[in-house]
Amino acid sequence: MSGLIRQIFNTRMLVSLLMGFACGLPLLLTISLLQAWMRQEGVDLATIGLMALVGLPYTLKFLWAPLLDRYTLPFLGRRRGWMLVAQLCLMAAIVGLGFTQPAQQPTMVALVALLVTFFSATQDILVDAYRREDLSDEELGLGSSLYVNGYRVGMLLASGGGMILADHISFTMVYMVMAGTMLLGVFTTLLCHEPPHPGGTPRTLKEAxxxxxxxxxxxxxxxxxxxxxxxxxxxxxxxxxxxxxxxxxxxxxxxxxxxxxxxxxxxxxxxxxxxxxxxxxxxxxxxxxxxxxxxxxxxxxxxxxxxxxxxxxxxxxxxxxxxxxxxxxxxxxxxxxxxxxxxxxxxxxxxxxxxxxxxxxxxxxxxxxxxxxxxxxxxxxxxxxxxxxxxxxxxxxxxxxxxxxxxxx
CATH class of the missing domain: 1.20.1250.20 (MFS general substrate transporter like domains)
Incomplete structure (x- = not known):
């Protein structure tokens, strides 16, 4: 029983939970929350519907995943270095999205929202890889479940929490708050350890x-x-x-x-x-x-x-x-x-x-x-x-x- 408790309550499981939260939070910032903001600003439904296309990076993320397998940044290791860069860029993109003007500049909104989904999808790639490499096969089930639960809490905060906040503060400020909340993912990346890579890494881009x-x-x-x-x-x-x-x-x-x-x-x-x-x-x-x-x-x-x-x-x-x-x-x-x-x-x-x-x-x-x-x-x-x-x-x-x-x- 004590062994099971140690498997459940350990640092690796906490990292899976917190990383899940950091991945779930950005998802609905470019869907339900952005739709509500655009509709409030009087943007027509056809334009709002087309905004669904900014979610393409989540489907196409395998196209640039090989770059993340092949190259290692000179700090924090193979996974954590890229995670930190993706998270900081994601925070900046969320802040940028908050300062757009949906009614006057819908094209700019779409471009910045595309940046949000690109860096969010990149974070997803890295967190999935980190979880696989950090956990043993026996721990993958619980680690995956905690990741998914953290993901759902992040989505709930972004959609439900964001909607509630928007009744009291401007949407610009809501996006500032959400960008600040992403600091939880940044701190997790800085404090967690780099997983081992016993199988080696691709030596060339072609191999990757x-x-x-x-x-x-x-x-x-x-x-x-x-x-x-x-x-x-x-x-x-x-x-x-x-x-x-x-x-x-x-x-x-x-x-x-x-x-x-x-x-x-x-x-x-x-x-x-x-x-x-x-x-x-x-x-x-x-x-x-x-x-x-x-x-x-x-x-x-x-x-x-x-x-x-x-x-x-x-x-x-x-x-x-x-x-x-x-x-x-x-x-x-x-x-x-x-x-x-x-x-x-x-x-x-x-x-x-x-x-x-x-x-x-x-x-x-x-x-x-x-x-x-x-x-x-x-x-x-x-x-x-x-x-x-x-x-x-x-x-x-x-x-x-x-x-x-x-x-x-």
């Missing part, structure tokens, strides 16, 4: 660009592993896309949705991530992928049950609690497994590529969900989303078999 892909695709079953990464959470993602219209169609008020789904659901997800990380410490990543994958599918089926119950507040609370709890668990195991697939020489590039790819099926599979719900009805739609989890579980038979000690841990 080409070798991560060559190394990955030379593995046995590389395409199948990639298919698993793409499919493991696809049913969960499809279902979550349409939950808000679903709640409204069942007759739940916006207050009920806000109180139960957003607030209660947020803490259920936090609890699920933490609980999932602790269970992974005891059971291992491989077994937990099975456990949490099955629980995720069952939680999606819960929405089909709720569709039959109709407007039932207790039923809504039960479904939300179970779905968010299992989603938090599944995310912790999934991120840990994905990190375990990377080669330590090319952690930044391989993890950036995998994390970028998981967004592809989420977007493509989510696009027709409204039409599917319309044709199938809510119950049929959520049953379909439950069945969509099966391909990912089938792939687990090969790539994470329960009884194969040689499989991914």
């Amino acid at each position: 660009v080409v070798e991560p892909f060559v190394e990955y695709f030379q593995r046995s079953g590389a395409l199948g592993l990639l298919a698993f990464v793409l499919l493991y959470k696809i049913g969960d993602s499809m279902a979550s896309t349409m939950t808000t219209p679903f709640y409204l169609d069942l007759g739940f008020s916006k207050t009920e949705i806000g109180a139960v789904v957003k607030l209660f659901g947020f803490w259920a997800t936090i609890a699920g991530g933490l609980l999932g990380g602790i269970i992974i410490l005891k059971q291992g990543i491989r077994r937990c992928l099975w456990i949490f994958g099955v629980l995720q599918a069952l939680s999606t089926a819960g929405f089909a049950v709720l569709a039959g119950l109709g407007h039932h507040l207790t039923g809504l609370a039960a479904v939300i609690a179970f779905e968010n709890l299992t989603s938090g668990m599944g995310t912790a195991a999934f991120l840990a497994f994905m990190a375990s697939l990377t080669d330590r020489r090319f952690t930044a590039t391989q993890y950036a590529l995998l994390s970028s790819l998981i967004g592809v099926p989420r977007v493509l599979a989510s696009a027709p969900t409204g039409w599917m719900a319309q044709v199938m009805g809510w119950q049929g739609f959520f049953v379909f989303c439950t069945l969509a989890a099966i391909p990912g579980l089938v792939l687990l038979l090969r790539y994470a078999p329960l009884r194969d000690p040689a499989g991914p841990k």
Whole structure:
């Protein structure tokens, strides 16, 4: 028991939590908070909609990740040096965004917001690589869960906290406050240690660009592993896309949705991530992928049950609690497994590529969900989303078999 406590309460886990917060905070500064500011300034909806394009760096971050694997700055080490530079540039970009004028200079707003997302995506690359290199395979589950929980708290502060602050101070000052909050990430970078790099580093830029892909695709079953990464959470993602219209169609008020789904659901997800990380410490990543994958599918089926119950507040609370709890668990195991697939020489590039790819099926599979719900009805739609989890579980038979000690841990 004392060993488990030492694994949970140590400096490495605290760094994962704080770095997650630093990565989650900037995300919504260029989405919900900026949208609110632009709308308040009278910017038209078409322009606000186009601002979604500034989020492209989060999808394309694998393009410059090889540079971060190849080159090491002359201070703080391979990961921490780049992290400090990215965080300081990110703070400056957030300050710059606060001094733009959305109504008069929408193009300038877009350019500065693009800088924010670029440096934010760069920080994500480095923090993901740092976490993989700092934690052992056994610690990856809990470390990933704490990172995700910190990420969600950062998002909550930027969106909810930012909106509340904007009712009392100017948006310019709100962005100043958010930039100052990023100092927590800077101090964490300065005080944490540089992880070891026993596998060495790429010797040339060509090696940093080409070798991560060559190394990955030379593995046995590389395409199948990639298919698993793409499919493991696809049913969960499809279902979550349409939950808000679903709640409204069942007759739940916006207050009920806000109180139960957003607030209660947020803490259920936090609890699920933490609980999932602790269970992974005891059971291992491989077994937990099975456990949490099955629980995720069952939680999606819960929405089909709720569709039959109709407007039932207790039923809504039960479904939300179970779905968010299992989603938090599944995310912790999934991120840990994905990190375990990377080669330590090319952690930044391989993890950036995998994390970028998981967004592809989420977007493509989510696009027709409204039409599917319309044709199938809510119950049929959520049953379909439950069945969509099966391909990912089938792939687990090969790539994470329960009884194969040689499989991914």
